[in-house]
Structures are given as structure tokens and as C-alpha cells.
Amino acid sequence: MSTSNLTTLPSFIQDVVQAYQGRPSYLLQMLWRVQERLTCIPAAAIDSLAKQLNLSHAQVEGVARFYSFFHETPRGQYDILWSDNIIEHHQGKSELMTTMMQKLGVQLGKPRADGRVTIDNTACIGMSDQGSALLVNGFPITRLSKTKVNKIVELIEAQVPLADWPTDFFQVRNNIQRKHLLLGEDFESGAALKVMQVKGAEATLADIDKSGLRGCGGAGFKTGLKWKLCRDAPGKEHYVICNADEGEPGTFKDRVLLQAYPDVVFEGMTLCAKIIGARKGFVYLRGEYRYLLSALETTLQKRRSQGLLGDHILGDPNFSFDIEIHLGAGAYICGAEMALIESLEGKRGTAWKRPPPFPVTQGYLNQPTVVNNVETFALAAKVLLQGAEQFAQLGTAQSKGTKLISVSGDCDRPGIYEFPFGVTVREVLLACGANQTQAVQNAGPAGRCVSEAEFDRRLCFEDLNTTGSFMIFDRTRDMLDVVQNFARFFVHESCGFCTPCRVGTSIIENLVEKIHHGNGTQGDLKDLSHISYVMKATSNCGLGMTATNHIEDTLQKFPQTYEKRLKWSLGLSPSFDLEGSLEEARKLAAMSNQVAEAA
Amino acid sequence: MSQPSTITIDGQTVPFQEGQTIMEAALAANIYIPHLCYQRDLTPDGSCRLCTVTVNGRNTSACNTKAMAGQQVLNNTQELQDIRQTLTRMLFVEGDHICPGCTKTGNCQLQAVAYYVGMLSSHYHHFYSYRKIDASHPDYFIDFNRCILCELCVRASRDVDHKNVFGLSGRGRKTHLVINSPSGELADTDFAVGDKAAFICPVGAILRKRTRYTTPIGERLYDLQPINVVGDAQQIHAGAKRHGNQN
Ligand SMILES: Cc1cc2nc3c(=O)[nH]c(=O)nc-3n(C[C@H](O)[C@H](O)[C@H](O)COP(=O)(O)O)c2cc1C
Ligand code: SF4
Ligand code: SF4
Ligand code: FES
Numbered sequence: 138m139s140t141s142n143l144t145t146l147p148s149f150i151q152d153v154v155q156a157y158q159g160r161p162s163y164l165l166q167m168l169w170r171v172q173e174r175l176t177c178i179p180a181a182a183i184d185s186l187a188k189q190l191n192l193s194h195a196q197v198e199g200v201a202r203f204y205s206f207f208h209e210t211p212r213g214q215y216d217i218l219w220s221d222n223i224i225e226h227h228q229g230k231s232e233l234m235t236t237m238m239q240k241l242g243v244q245l246g247k248p249r250a251d252g253r254v255t256i257d258n259t260a261c262i263g264m265s266d267q268g269s270a271l272l273v274n275g276f277p278i279t280r281l282s283k284t285k286v287n288k289i290v291e292l293i294e295a296q297v298p299l300a301d302w303p304t305d306f307f308q309v310r311n312n313i314q315r316k317h318l319l320l321g322e323d324f325e326s327g328a329a330l331k332v333m334q335v336k337g338a339e340a341t342l343a344d345i346d347k348s349g350l351r352g353c354g355g356a357g358f359k360t361g362l363k364w365k366l367c368r369d370a371p372g373k374e375h376y377v378i379c380n381a382d383e384g385e386p387g388t389f390k391d392r393v394l395l396q397a398y399p400d401v402v403f404e405g406m407t408l409c410a411k412i413i414g415a416r417k418g419f420v421y422l423r424g425e426y427r428y429l430l431s432a433l434e435t436t437l438q439k440r441r442s443q444g445l446l447g448d449h450i451l452g453d454p455n456f457s458f459d460i461e462i463h464l465g466a467g468a469y470i471c472g473a474e475m476a477l478i479e480s481l482e483g484k485r486g487t488a489w490k491r492p493p494p495f496p497v498t499q500g501y502l503n504q505p506t507v508v509n510n511v512e513t514f515a516l517a518a519k520v521l522l523q524g525a526e527q528f529a530q531l532g533t534a535q536s537k538g539t540k541l542i543s544v545s546g547d548c549d550r551p552g553i554y555e556f557p558f559g560v561t562v563r564e565v566l567l568a569c570g571a572n573q574t575q576a577v578q579n580a581g582p583a584g585r586c587v588s589e590a591e592f593d594r595r596l597c598f599e600d601l602n603t604t605g606s607f608m609i610f611d612r613t614r615d616m617l618d619v620v621q622n623f624a625r626f627f628v629h630e631s632c633g634f635c636t637p638c639r640v641g642t643s644i645i646e647n648l649v650e651k652i653h654h655g656n657g658t659q660g661d662l663k664d665l666s667h668i669s670y671v672m673k674a675t676s677n678c679g680l681g682m683t684a685t686n687h688i689e690d691t692l693q694k695f696p697q698t699y700e701k702r703l704k705w706s707l708g709l710s711p712s713f714d715l716e717g718s719l720e721e722a723r724k725l726a727a728m729s730n731q732v733a734e735a736a
Numbered sequence: 737m738s739q740p741s742t743i744t745i746d747g748q749t750v751p752f753q754e755g756q757t758i759m760e761a762a763l764a765a766n767i768y769i770p771h772l773c774y775q776r777d778l779t780p781d782g783s784c785r786l787c788t789v790t791v792n793g794r795n796t797s798a799c800n801t802k803a804m805a806g807q808q809v810l811n812n813t814q815e816l817q818d819i820r821q822t823l824t825r826m827l828f829v830e831g832d833h834i835c836p837g838c839t840k841t842g843n844c845q846l847q848a849v850a851y852y853v854g855m856l857s858s859h860y861h862h863f864y865s866y867r868k869i870d871a872s873h874p875d876y877f878i879d880f881n882r883c884i885l886c887e888l889c890v891r892a893s894r895d896v897d898h899k900n901v902f903g904l905s906g907r908g909r910k911t912h913l914v915i916n917s918p919s920g921e922l923a924d925t926d927f928a929v930g931d932k933a934a935f936i937c938p939v940g941a942i943l944r945k946r947t948r949y950t951t952p953i954g955e956r957l958y959d960l961q962p963i964n965v966v967g968d969a970q971q972i973h974a975g976a977k978r979h980g981n982q983n
Contacts, residue, residue, distance in 0.1 A: 180918070184918050193900050193903065193916050194916050194917060194918055195900070195902065195903030195905070195914050195915070195916035196903060196916075198903070198905050198914055199903050199904055199905040199914065202905045202906050202907070203905070203906070203907045204907075205907070468907070485904070485907075489781070489782065489783070491782060491797075491800065628908065628909060629908065630908065631907075631908040631909070632907060632908065633885075633904075633906065633907050633908040633909065633910070633911030634783050634911075635782070635783050635784070635785050636783065636784050636785050636786075636823050636826050636827060636884075637785055637823060637826065639830075639885075639908060639909060639911060640826035640827070640829070640830045640909075641826060642908070642909070643830075643863065643909050644826070644829070644860050644861070647860075647861050664859075664860070667822065668822070671819050671822045671823065674788065674795050674819055675785040675788045675795060675819060675823065676785070677782060677783070677785065677797075
């Protein structure tokens with residue numbers, strides 16, 4: 138940071154603080170402004186923010202150092218983050234990234250001596266269907282190839298401003314492969330609100346309830362019931378929050394909805410607002426999707442001018458509601474609603490709070506709050522337009538309607554598939570042109586690894602619960618590479634609050650690394666299984682409870698992946714009893730439904 | 737209501753008052769549930785997970801779960817002791833716990849819990865992450881490498897001393913304790929002898945200077961009796977007296 142920056146810092150911070158009326162709950166948004174301007178959050182900025190917001194230094198520091206998009210030291214003028222999901226590795230990410238680093242002469246995570254560029258890894262940026270992909274100063278470039286990488290190197294060396302880079306570099310595809318109820322019909326802004334205006338809020342809630350709609354963020358809570366509980370909870374204010382954190386690696390359906398169907402999502406939020414009596418709503422947008430911000434703001438503005446947001450919506454004097462977009466800053470845990478609310482309040486995004494109370498009674502600023510996934514809000518709007526009965530006719534007994542599936546990995550046609558609930562794994566594989574499939578990681582690293590023997594299982598709450606991530610691995614893939622990638626992800630994303638997850642994720646990573654290097658023993662497999670068990674049994678939140686699902690599943694379904702790498706030659710416990718050491722894993726598998734409910 | 741307010745812990749009937757946690761009910765009945773981040777009079781934190789018990793078949797932390805009539809709580813089972821042993825090992829490998837060379841030895845709750853759960857080795861690979869120590873304060877010395885992130889000092893300083901001297905920063909494995917001053921040093925705060933936060937640390941992370949040999953090794957609290965018998969309150973009390981707290 139230059140000295141001129143330092144001398145003007147207090148007045149810059151003052152402007153930032155004033156832009157948010159000095160409200161501490163906007164701390165994260167203020168930190169974004171500082172990061173954008175200075176490429177880092179220096180200690181002096183923390184000090185100045187703390188003073189002006191009347192917060193303690195440690196508090197501001199604790200927030201600034203929690204989120205991975207906020208840096209302690211300056212980044213390059215071009216700050217490049219490569220998406221590090223296993224899918225991108227399979228798409229050749231490592232080689233491309235190494236080439237780029239060599240050509241630019243930079244080391245991982247360190248700015249080049251002239252301050253021109255930094256290159257680093259980041260968790261999945263939601264582009265697995267068009268990887269490899271990276272973010273440069275927050276803007277995604279997808280479908281990377283050698284040619285593209287060379288071109289980027291040239292642009293950086295010539296110091297071409299980002300605005301003058303080829304526009305097609307920044308095009309993000311929707312890749313919608315299969316449409317149904319949600320993606321199929323044209324949507325006219327305000328259409329669902331008009332239906333509600335005729336029906337009334339009470340009958341609208343009854344429709345949502347009757348449709349059987351359940352949350353698409355993972356836990357599958359009944360949406361109608363959630364809205365009703367929130368409506369009935371006493372509070373000064375009620376809030377609507379749209380969870381657009383989409384942090385589960387391999388998921389990108391919310392990105393497509395926000396990019397191509399934002400009106401439907403906002404309409405769903407507005408319906409909810411009327412029903413629960415909220416005047417204010419937030420979209421918690423993951424930092425990785427910052428590039429969508431201006432388009433989303435434009436849509437919000439359009440809706441205000443159409444009378445669909447703001448005061449007296451559709452002329453109703455008792456219906457005022459507006460939506461604000463808050464930007465996350467690189468933290469998977471902030472998708473978990475308790476952590477999301479902390480983050481939205483300008484705090485460290487830890488999951489320290491354990492419900493009850495649930496957000497429906499004590500959420501944002503301790504007021505009754507509905508938190509729903511992007512897709513859930515969009516579906517709610519569609520229920521009103523298509524009718525609850527028609528919606529309920531689709532799907533299975535416990536899982537009504539359709540589900541968006543983000544398909545990536547080894548197949549001919551990655552992208553978004555909208556299927557009625559109950560579709561089998563095999564049907565999805567067939568639709569996307571997958572061959573020689575060895576395994577599907579369903580619902581992301583925190584979900585379940587499905588082997589060929591299970592391809593007739595169905596995607597629905599009764600069988601294989603899905604958040605929408607569907608990563609395909611064919612027989613050429615080494616599942617231990619997959620496991621290692623996931624293990625690293627969880628080390629990076631544990632919030633650090635509780636012992637089992639904070640420490641256990643690293644122990645798991647160390648063990649997997651050791652086995653991967655060919656130095657593992659039977660004892661290490663036993664340890665993997667045991668740590669996994671302890672994490673599941675004692676973690677404070679869903680992250681720690683599900684962070685070793687992939688370990689459990691692969692130990693059980695792909696034992697040879699581990700066995701073939703063990704160091705038999707050392708003669709350590711030569712009579713290894715795999716069966717015995719897997720007892721615990723089996724016990725856990727039986728527990729998994731229970732845990733899915735808890736998350 | 738005709739139903740008496742009781743729960744059972746390992747089959748023993750334990751009464752509780754409305755609003756009490758399982759931990760509070762257990763302590764009142766002289767039942768030891770291992771814990772490191774819990775202290776009477778402070779809001780529970782729920783981070784160490786040592787107090788994990790099984791309530792009606794489901795695991796939860798006793799320190800922040802309310803007692804409810806009819807709960808069947810399992811505490812002293814082999815399965816839970818095994819789990820706690822692993823959690824204790826985790827804390828040992830995460831930090832740098834050099835017991836024989838630590839001033840706190842014999843008075844340390846982590847060490848005492850390790851004995852209680854039968855931990856003989858740390859088993860897993862040590863992380864060896866190095867954190868700088870803070871010796872800036874005239875009376876206190878902080879070795880962040882021995883901090884188990886229990887946040888007891890954070891809560892005590894914020895809620896009892898009203899000084900807000902400590903906080904947590906970083907994320908995940910990089911989570912660490914920070915001192916609330918622009919320099920990040922303890923000397924630049926109003927931390928003082930007599931603060932509740934000054935004698936609440938369960939391990940040897942916050943240490944009073946020049947007190948190393950006030951009680952000889954071998955005669956210290958947990959040298960004489962195990963933690964499930966003496967608990968932690970006495971230790972805190974003893975610390976308070978020794979270190980000049982008048983409360
Ligand atoms: C570690 C973790 C990460 C999560 N990430 C997300 C997410 O990115 N998006 C989401 O909608 N829900 C996520 N959830 C689930 C939310 O906590 C919450 O259940 C959901 O947003 C509720 O909305 P729904 O009822 O519409 O599903 C996550 C949960 C956990 C435990
Ligand atoms: S389980 Fe992990 S993410 Fe959840 S509270 Fe514990 S450390 Fe944080
Ligand atoms: S210094 Fe001691 S009391 Fe404070 S968090 Fe660390 S271990 Fe707990
Ligand atoms: S004592 Fe309950 S979690 Fe630490």
C-alpha cells in the first residue's frame with residue numbers, strides 16, 4: 138500500500154462508514170469497499186473502522202480475518218483466483234495454472250515483485266460445467282484453455298485494464314439442458330404477485346403448503362410451515378433472507394437462476410414478505426458471484442419502477458417491501474443459516490449458535506426471519522402460477538415438484554437439468570451422456586458418494602437427498618484424488634469454532650495425504666474411520682457432521698482405492714482386517730439419515 | 737404440572753430447576769461431566785465438545801442444552817469416554833503442550849481431563865503451528881501455543897470485567913486468540929491482576945509471571961486428586977485467592 142493511501146485512509150474510511158450510515162451490521166460490506174480500494178484490509182483500516190463504528194479493534198480484526206476474500210497484505214493489481222474443485226482438476230486446471238504462474242513469474246499467493254499480479258486457489262466458484270475457471274478481480278473467466286491462458290498472460294504483461302479485455306472472455310453460460318416447471322414457462326414480472334392479490338395472503342400460504350414444496354438448500358424443511366411459523370412469531374420486524382451462498386462444490390443452479398431468472402426469485406421473496414409481514418429482505422450473495430451484482434441491482438430497480446418493490450406494492454397501501462443485496466466474502470460456512478445470519482449482522486461467520494431458537498422466531502437482529510434457498514423462492518412463485526395441485530402431482534410422495542440438478546464432470550453435456558423429484562441417478566447419467574461412470578458425488582463433498590451398484594437410487598428426500606450438486610467420475614479417475622480434494626476443502630472451510638471439526642478436518646487431511654503418498658498403514662485407515670466417527674458424533678453444526686461423509690463412503694464402497702496404496706512392505710500390522718476397521722463406517726452410514734435431518 | 741422435574745444421568749435420577757442446563761443439573765448433583773470451555777457464571781460457549789453426552793439417543797453438549805423433564809442422559813459410558821479421549825488428543829496435537837516444562841502442570845484442566853479419559857499418547861501428528869508469545873505485560877505472560885480457544889478469557893473479560901481484552905480472529909485451523917489493542921499487545925490494554933479473565937484460563941496459556949514455584953510440583957490440585965473428584969471450581973477459587981482477587 139502506498140503512503141498516499143495511508144494518509145488519506147481515515148477520510149476514505151469515513152466515507153465508507155457514512156455510505157452505510159455507520160451501521161455496524163454493514164461491516165462486511167464496508168470491508169469489501171476497503172478491499173476493493175486497497176487490495177487488502179491493512180491494520181490501519183481496521184483501527185479506523187473500529188474507532189468510527191465504536192467497535193473493538195479485536196472485533197473488526199476478527200471479522201476481517203475470517204473471510205478468505207479479505208487479505209491481510211496487498212494483492213496484485215490483477216488478483217487471480219483459480220477454482221480448485223476436483224472437477225477443474227480433471228479438466229486440466231493444475232497444468233494451466235502452473236503454465237500461467239511460470240509465464241508470469243509468480244509464486245502461489247504472493248504478489249509479483251512489481252505488484253502486478255497475484256495467483257492463488259479458491260474453493261469452487263460455481264463454474265464446474267464450464268471449467269477450468271478463474272476469477273480475475275472478481276470477474277469469472279471460464280472454459281480456460283492454453284490459448285486463453287497465454288492471452289491472459291499477455292494482457293497482464295501489457296497492463297491492459299480489465300474493461301478492455303475481450304468481452305467474450307467474461308461470458309458465463311447458462312448451459313440449461315433440460316427444462317420443466319421452473320425453467321420452462323416464460324415468466325412475466327409481477328404475475329405471481331397479482332395472483333396473490335386476488336387470492337389473499339392466507340390462501341397463498343395455503344397453496345404453498347398444499348403444494349408440498351420443501352426447501353432446496355439441503356434440509357428440506359416444509360416451506361409453507363416455515364413461513365407460517367415465522368408469520369406467527371412475535372417481533373418488531375420480520376425479515377426475508379434469500380440464501381445465495383451456493384458454496385457446495387459442484388453446485389451452480391442458483392447462479393443460473395440469479396443470472397437468467399432473477400425476477401422469479403425476487404417475486405418469491407416478495408410473496409414471502411407479504412405472507413410473513415416483512416418490510417425488508419436480503420439476498421446473501423456469495424462473494425464468488427460478485428460479477429452478478431450490477432445486473433441484479435438493475436433488476437431490482439426495474440421491479441421498483443414497475444411497482445413490484447418499494448412502497449405500496451401493486452397499489453396495496455399495506456404492502457411495502459424492499460430487497461438489499463449483501464455480499465459474502467469467501468466462506469462456505471456462511472451458507473449454513475445460523476452462520477449466514479451472523480455474517481449478515483456484520484460478524485464473524487461462525488456457526489457457534491445452535492438452534493433452538495430457530496431463525497423463524499429469532500433470526501436476523503433477533504427478529505423472526507425466513508431463510509430460504511434461491512430455488513425455493515423461485516419455486517414458490519411458480520406454485521402460484523401453475524397451481525398447487527399441478528405442482529404436487531410431480532415428484533414422489535415426500536418430495537413434490539421438480540429439482541434443479543447441476544451436472545458436471547465426466548459426461549458429454551454438463552449443465553442444469555430440471556427433473557421431477559424421484560429421477561434415478563442412472564436417468565440423469567443417461568440424459569447428460571455419461572459413460573463408464575465409476576461414481577457420482579451427489580450433493581457435493583458433504584453429500585454422498587454413489588457407486589455403480591446404486592445407480593437406480595432416486596434423487597428425493599426419501600432416498601438420496603440432493604442439494605443439486607451432481608459430480609460424475611468415470612473409471613479413469615482415481616477416487617483418492619477426489620477424497621484428497623474434498624478433505625482440503627473442509628480444512629479450508631471449517632469455521633474453527635469447535636474442536637472436532639477445527640482439528641479433525643486437518644487430521645483427516647494429513648492422513649489422506651499420507652496414504653496418497655503411499656506411506657499409509659492399516660492403522661491410518663482405522664484412524665480415518667475413527668476421526669470421521671468422532672466428528673459426526675460431536676461437531677457443533679452440519680459442516681463438521683457431514684465433512685467426512687466422503688471418507689466414510691469411499692472407505693466402504695471403494696476400499697481398493699485405499700488398499701492399493703498402503704505400505705505393505707513395512708510389515709506394519711500385516712494381517713489387516715479391513716472388515717473390522719470398517720465397522721465404524723457402517724455404523725455411521727446407518728446414522729446418516731439422522732444427521733441429514735439435524736443439518 | 738404433576739410431573740416432577742427430573743432427568744436421569746446414567747440411570748441416576750437428578751432433579752433440576754426450570755432453565756438449568758444438563759451441566760448445571762449434573763454439577764448440583766455432584767456428577768462430573770468433562771468440560772473445558774464451561775465455567776459457572778459465564779454464558780456457555782459449546783466449543784470444546786468435551787461435555788458431549790447422549791440425550792434420548794442423540795448426542796449433544798451438556799453445557800448448553802437445557803434440562804427437560806424425562807431426559808435420559810448417558811454420560812459415563814465407554815463410547816463417550818473414547819470420543820472424549822479423541823477430542824482431548826485433538827487439542828494436544830493442535831497446540832504445543834509441553835507439560836513437564838509448563839508452569840501450569842498439575843493445575844491444568846486439559847492435563848487433568850487427559851488423565852481422566854485415559855489418554856496416554858497424543859497419537860495423531862502434531863501440527864507444530866507456531867504462534868508468537870506475548871510477554872509485554874508486567875504481570876502476565878501469554879503463550880498462544882497453549883491456547884485451546886475455549887473463549888473463557890474472552891467471555892470473562894467482556895462480561896465480568898467489562899474490559900473486552902480478548903477476541904478470536906482467523907478461521908478454521910488458523911483461528912487464534914487476539915488481544916484487543918491496536919498493537920495487539922497485552923501491555924496496551926487495561927488487563928490487570930484481579931481480573932476474572934486473569935485466572936480463568938484452564939490451561940497454561942495465560943500465566944502470571946513470577947509464580948512458577950508458589951506450589952511445588954507434586955502438590956498441585958490435580959496431583960492430589962483427579963478432576964472428576966475436585967472439579968474445576970476449586971482451582972479457580974484457589975487461583976483467585978493466590979492471585980489477589982477479592983471477590
Ligand atoms: C455447512 C452448510 C452449508 C450450507 N450451505 C447452503 C447454501 O449454500 N445454500 C443454501 O440454500 N443452504 C445452505 N445450507 C442450508 C441452510 O442452513 C438452510 O437450511 C437453508 O438455506 C434453508 O433454506 P431452504 O429451506 O429453502 O432449503 C447449508 C447448511 C450447512 C450446514
Ligand atoms: S462443526 Fe465446523 S463449521 Fe460447524 S461450528 Fe464446528 S468448527 Fe464451525
Ligand atoms: S487463553 Fe486460555 S482462557 Fe483464553 S481462549 Fe485460550 S485457553 Fe481459553
Ligand atoms: S464444556 Fe460444553 S462444549 Fe465445552
